Amino acid sequence: MVVALVLAVTLATQGTSHRALLWGGDAEGGAPFVEADPANPSRVRGFDVEVAERIARGLGGDRSAQFLQVQWSNIDQSVERGDFALGLSGVEDTPARRARHAVTLPYFEFREVLAVRPADAGRIHGLADLRGRRVATLGSTIAYDLLIQARDSTGVLPISYDDDVHPYGDLVTGRVDAVLLDHIIAQRALRRRGGFVILNQPVAIGHYVGVLARGNAMLRDSIDAVLREAMRDGSLEQIFRRWNVWDETQRTLFERVLRSSEAAKGVATATSVQAFAYVPSLARAAVVTLLVSVLSMALAVVVGLALASGRVYGSTVVRVATTIYIEIIRGTPLLLQLFVIYYGLAGVVRLPAFLAAVLALGLNYAAYEAEIYRGALEAVPRLQLEAARTLGLSELQILRLVRGPQALRYALAPMTNDFVALLKDSALVSVITVVELTKQTAIYATNVGSWVVPGALCAVVYLAMSLPLSRLARRLERRWKTP
Amino acid sequence: MSALLIIDRLRVRFETRDVLRALSLEVARGELVALMGPSGAGKTTALRAVAALQPFDEGQIVVDGFALAPGTVPPESRLVVLRRRVGLVFQAHALFEHLTALANVTLALRHVLGKPRVEAETIATRLLSELDVGPRAGAWPRQLSGGEAQRVAIARALAPDPALLLMDEPTAALDPARRSALGATLRRLCEQGRGLLVSTHDAEFARAHADRVVSLSPS
Numbered sequence: 001m002v003v004a005l006v007l008a009v010t011l012a013t014q015g016t017s018h019r020a021l022l023w024g025g026d027a028e029g030g031a032p033f034v035e036a037d038p039a040n041p042s043r044v045r046g047f048d049v050e051v052a053e054r055i056a057r058g059l060g061g062d063r064s065a066q067f068l069q070v071q072w073s074n075i076d077q078s079v080e081r082g083d084f085a086l087g088l089s090g091v092e093d094t095p096a097r098r099a100r101h102a103v104t105l106p107y108f109e110f111r112e113v114l115a116v117r118p119a120d121a122g123r124i125h126g127l128a129d130l131r132g133r134r135v136a137t138l139g140s141t142i143a144y145d146l147l148i149q150a151r152d153s154t155g156v157l158p159i160s161y162d163d164d165v166h167p168y169g170d171l172v173t174g175r176v177d178a179v180l181l182d183h184i185i186a187q188r189a190l191r192r193r194g195g196f197v198i199l200n201q202p203v204a205i206g207h208y209v210g211v212l213a214r215g216n217a218m219l220r221d222s223i224d225a226v227l228r229e230a231m232r233d234g235s236l237e238q239i240f241r242r243w244n245v246w247d248e249t250q251r252t253l254f255e256r257v258l259r260s261s262e263a264a265k266g267v268a269t270a271t272s273v274q275a276f277a278y279v280p281s282l283a284r285a286a287v288v289t290l291l292v293s294v295l296s297m298a299l300a301v302v303v304g305l306a307l308a309s310g311r312v313y314g315s316t317v318v319r320v321a322t323t324i325y326i327e328i329i330r331g332t333p334l335l336l337q338l339f340v341i342y343y344g345l346a347g348v349v350r351l352p353a354f355l356a357a358v359l360a361l362g363l364n365y366a367a368y369e370a371e372i373y374r375g376a377l378e379a380v381p382r383l384q385l386e387a388a389r390t391l392g393l394s395e396l397q398i399l400r401l402v403r404g405p406q407a408l409r410y411a412l413a414p415m416t417n418d419f420v421a422l423l424k425d426s427a428l429v430s431v432i433t434v435v436e437l438t439k440q441t442a443i444y445a446t447n448v449g450s451w452v453v454p455g456a457l458c459a460v461v462y463l464a465m466s467l468p469l470s471r472l473a474r475r476l477e478r479r480w481k482t483p
Numbered sequence: 484m485s486a487l488l489i490i491d492r493l494r495v496r497f498e499t500r501d502v503l504r505a506l507s508l509e510v511a512r513g514e515l516v517a518l519m520g521p522s523g524a525g526k527t528t529a530l531r532a533v534a535a536l537q538p539f540d541e542g543q544i545v546v547d548g549f550a551l552a553p554g555t556v557p558p559e560s561r562l563v564v565l566r567r568r569v570g571l572v573f574q575a576h577a578l579f580e581h582l583t584a585l586a587n588v589t590l591a592l593r594h595v596l597g598k599p600r601v602e603a604e605t606i607a608t609r610l611l612s613e614l615d616v617g618p619r620a621g622a623w624p625r626q627l628s629g630g631e632a633q634r635v636a637i638a639r640a641l642a643p644d645p646a647l648l649l650m651d652e653p654t655a656a657l658d659p660a661r662r663s664a665l666g667a668t669l670r671r672l673c674e675q676g677r678g679l680l681v682s683t684h685d686a687e688f689a690r691a692h693a694d695r696v697v698s699l700s701p702s
Contacts, residue, residue, distance in 0.1 A: 046516050264622065314535065326647040364556075383573055383575055383577035384577050384578075384579055384580070386536050386573075386577070387571070387573060387578075387639075388535050388579070388590075389536065389559065389566075390536070390566065390570065390571045390640070391566070391590065391591035391595060391639070391640075391642075391643060392563065392566035392567060392591060392595040392643060393590070393591065393594060393595060394559055394560075395559060397594055397595075401590065401594060402579055402581075402590075406579075407578065408579050409581070480581075
């Protein structure tokens, strides 16, 4: 039954792929690029959707454009894998992308613009005025590379986000001091929530392109021909006007493209961040991972001990309260808890990202540690506790001298296990802008266009952190083991 | 002889069943009383009630002037006097497995009586030697034989120098030779002026070593 279903779906997909231009984009990026159609959420709309449809029509054979949802940062990898033929979704023109994939000619020119709070507008005129300040952007973008360069030259503090909505929210609430992103994204955020101003002087100029697999140059050439045609016949202009993103710079771009058969070169500012340039970032990110993990685990142990004591020694009220905490925390996703602590609580207390990450991970793991400690405490034979009582030891002395030391031995192996798991779960904190090892690896992989080397490096670093820990735990277990 | 322990009409119920019904007995200083009866007769329950590990429903227990009343077991803070006067040797010994034989014995000396480490170890070593397990002081509980573990448990219970020593089925795991050695040891403890209440279902041991035998009938 299942096999038949899979076969049917596969055949159906293949059947349509002959007639359709399969293109990939990220609807999470939203309007005006690609967004779920509010009238029919199973469909997408946006200027990139219409560009894809225009391209499909232009390719002839009454083709239609068929959309495939893909995470924005994975468009390059997916197109090279053959998941779809064309990636379109505010895909930026970079030398690295041109070197590794077949890239269409640029069809839209954007400006990297800075957004700041109104009070700062008089003082901040460019990246040079942001020394030591936190500047947010979307990870794996030209803007991020610009910030990395600015970090080394002018000392700004780049903060990477997974989406392009929260940077502006955090700008308004004061978590960051500026946001560097494409002017389309900045203008959309200004319309939606306001509370900041966009600086006139762009930091850099960039272009959106379509990306195809390296071996697909023939289709790319056909698409380039369609795009030129669309620039000439005004259909591209109509699309951009419909989505309110047309301006005179696009006319200049079209003229330049049509004049030269050669595609426009990449961004004005140099973005050729070399692969090896990421190694120091990777090392920094590894330190962040280790710090987040160690601090979270310390918090988890302390809170876990308190919770376990509450469950074992507490009154009925305390026992019920600790049980409710443990069940709620274990029964809901860590990701949700991260969002609640970072964004949900922002109205009450605006926690810095790193602190929020440590709190969320620590409080989450505390629930698991508590259950380990409770189990370990209860595993110490009751008769030994009674023997200790008959000797005249107080409850606290029994815990400290008899029950605790034996429980610790029982708990050691599962605790080590949890710490290794936490080390890897710490990758989740990247969703609240903490750039740790996995996030940095993803950025690295996007920029070099392959997961092989960054993935292997990342795995080696994780192992280098977790293996010594397992060995230490085994040594402690051996040392504490009574014959 | 003044009574060290008085148990007066002790009644213990487990749910609807009487485990003990109107048990009365006395133990004087220097006296070894055997509490006899088949399994399930309530011997262990009686010892646990005297050691304030087990609540009882009716009657009274008085240890050297310290009275326990029916109802829930009082908190440890109210039992300090009783704890100094009563020692209990469990049938399963219940040695602290993370501590050596010596550390099992010094634990109460150091942390309850507040003796310095060296003094505590001197006392513990003497106790272990008197019980013929001196050479095993450095061993872990799991390395001890049943008889050795029992003697370490006796030493641990004697460390705070209680006037009354309770022992639960001490002969259960011993061969005849060890049984008579144990009997001699217990007699020696009586000669030191302690009172001993020993539960056993070993009639021969009771006849040979006890001053008196109190029999419990199955309830």
